[in-house]
Amino acid sequence: MSSLKSYISHLTSTLYPASEANLIEYTIPDKPKSKHQKYRLTEKGKDFKKEPETHVDYD
Numbered sequence: 852m853s854s855l856k857s858y859i860s861h862l863t864s865t866l867y868p869a870s871e872a873n874l875i876e877y878t879i880p881d882k883p884k885s886k887h888q889k890y891r892l893t894e895k896g897k898d899f900k901k902e903p904e905t906h907v908d909y910d
Contacts, residue, residue: 866890874899
């Protein structure tokens with residue numbers, strides 16, 4: 852149960868906000884439920900990774 856709680860916490864605190872800010876995207880956008888689904892950085896995400904202190908607002 853602890854690992855499920857940790858997974859849900861990770862989704863809500865990290866992945867959802869990053870996705871909403873267009874910092875990450877699915878590797879297979881046409882099949883969001885695929886068991887092979889992963890995330891990758893968008894160009895905006897790559898820029899953010901280079902200089903995170905200059906990006907106070909994600910929009």
